[in-house]
Amino acid sequence: xxxxxxxxxxxxxxxxxxxxxxxxxxxxxxxxxxxxxxxxxxxxxxxxxxxxxxxxxxxxxxxxxxxxxxxxxxxxxxxxxxxxxxxxxxxxxxxxxxxxxxxxxxxxxxxxxxxxxxxxxxxxxxxxxxxxxxxxxxxxxxxxxxxxxxxxxxxxxxxxxxxxxxxxxxxxxxxxxxxxxxxxxxxxxxxxxxxxxxxxxxxxxxxxxxxxxxxxxxxxxxxxxxxxxxxxxxxxxxxxxxxxxxxxxxxxxxxxxxxxxxxxxxxxxxxxxxxxxxxxxxxxxxxxxxxxxxxxxxxxxxxxxxxxxxxxxxxxxxxxxxxxxxxxxxxxxxxxxxxxxxxxxxxxxxxxxxxxxxxxxxxxxxxxxxxxxxxxxxxxxxxxxxxxxxxx
Numbered sequence: 001x002x003x004x005x006x007x008x009x010x011x012x013x014x015x016x017x018x019x020x021x022x023x024x025x026x027x028x029x030x031x032x033x034x035x036x037x038x039x040x041x042x043x044x045x046x047x048x049x050x051x052x053x054x055x056x057x058x059x060x061x062x063x064x065x066x067x068x069x070x071x072x073x074x075x076x077x078x079x080x081x082x083x084x085x086x087x088x089x090x091x092x093x094x095x096x097x098x099x100x101x102x103x104x105x106x107x108x109x110x111x112x113x114x115x116x117x118x119x120x121x122x123x124x125x126x127x128x129x130x131x132x133x134x135x136x137x138x139x140x141x142x143x144x145x146x147x148x149x150x151x152x153x154x155x156x157x158x159x160x161x162x163x164x165x166x167x168x169x170x171x172x173x174x175x176x177x178x179x180x181x182x183x184x185x186x187x188x189x190x191x192x193x194x195x196x197x198x199x200x201x202x203x204x205x206x207x208x209x210x211x212x213x214x215x216x217x218x219x220x221x222x223x224x225x226x227x228x229x230x231x232x233x234x235x236x237x238x239x240x241x242x243x244x245x246x247x248x249x250x251x252x253x254x255x256x257x258x259x260x261x262x263x264x265x266x267x268x269x270x271x272x273x274x275x276x277x278x279x280x281x282x283x284x285x286x287x288x289x290x291x292x293x294x295x296x297x298x299x300x301x302x303x304x305x306x307x308x309x310x311x312x313x314x315x316x317x318x319x320x321x322x323x324x325x326x327x328x329x330x331x332x333x334x335x336x337x338x339x340x341x342x343x344x345x346x347x348x349x350x351x352x353x354x355x356x357x358x359x360x361x362x363x364x365x366x367x368x369x370x371x372x373x374x375x376x377x378x379x380x381x382x383x384x385x386x387x388x389x390x391x392x
């Protein structure tokens with residue numbers, strides 16, 4: 001039947017067979033594929049039609065739990081404030097806290113291990129700031145631009161030790177709602193009701209008025225300290241990555257030339273940088289692994305601190321940095337041994353050269369006498385031999 005139709009079409013339009021047959025065959029095959037697809041779709045169940053594909057896993061717990069904050073973000077209530085930013089910035093390795101007090105506003109107070117600025121106004125925005133000794137400060141209700149204005153007016157370069165070439169920043173968000181409990185939900189901090197503290201002296205007396213509620217001050221402090229440690233660790237991670245990039249060419253140089261292409265002095269400097277990284281990670285007064293002393297007596301505040309620290313993967317990141325430092329130290333140890341062997345070989349060559357010079361000097365100094373002794377002795381032997389022959 002298809003052949004008869006094709007022949008009639010070809011006879012009616014008087015076209016060659018190749019130019020009309022191929023499109024029609026393609027059309028027939030297309031219809032056939034449609035029929036097969038329809039038949040297969042008819043066999044599928046409705047459940048198979050709507051079954052979603054598995055989503056890829058996120059890389060950090062904070063991102064994995066970000067969806068938990070959607071109910072708060074999408075359902076505003078009359079008691080809930082608007083969503084505001086929490087900006088954390090690291091500008092130095094550490095701050096001189098003794099010299100910082102004179103540069104802060106008069107309302108600033110020492111709050112446990114930080115300086116607390118209850119009110120900071122800039123560019124029409126108002127918020128509060130916590131300044132920590134590890135070279136970071138946390139701004140509540142202020143964006144990055146307002147935070148950098150605080151750094152330029154108060155911190156840099158007056159109280160900074162080890163200024164960072166590029167500031168390290170981390171951003172989060174928060175809302176206030178007195179009808180809900182204070183917690184971290186997904187990637188959103190909710191400031192609300194807090195259980196009573198175990199010790200009354202934990203909350204200082206005679207505090208000035210703040211932009212945010214006084215009841216959640218210590219909760220904000222606990223969250224701020226966790227953010228502060230995370231940002232300081234991020235700055236250390238960036239510095240370590242730059243360091244590893246600078247020594248990454250050494251294994252390639254060993255492969256190509258058999259030499260590290262790095263002098264002893266430069267290698268010792270690199271080793272000093274490595275020791276400084278490990279000291280900053282583990283031996284500073286406020287390291288990244290220990291729980292601050294305040295939270296041993298206040299489990300509620302410890303819960304706030306640990307919830308955000310776990311969400312930011314502090315322990316895993318600290319282990320990762322330690323592993324990188326260990327690898328870099330092993331590589332430096334191998335290079336140091338190579339340099340030691342090279343120095344020993346060079347010393348052996350120097351000793352051999354000195355011995356050769358000593359031999360040459362001896363020959364120059366005592367050579368004529370030795371030659372005379374050798375030639376004089378030979379002449380005497382020849383004379384004795386002649387006398388013996390004459391006597392005979």
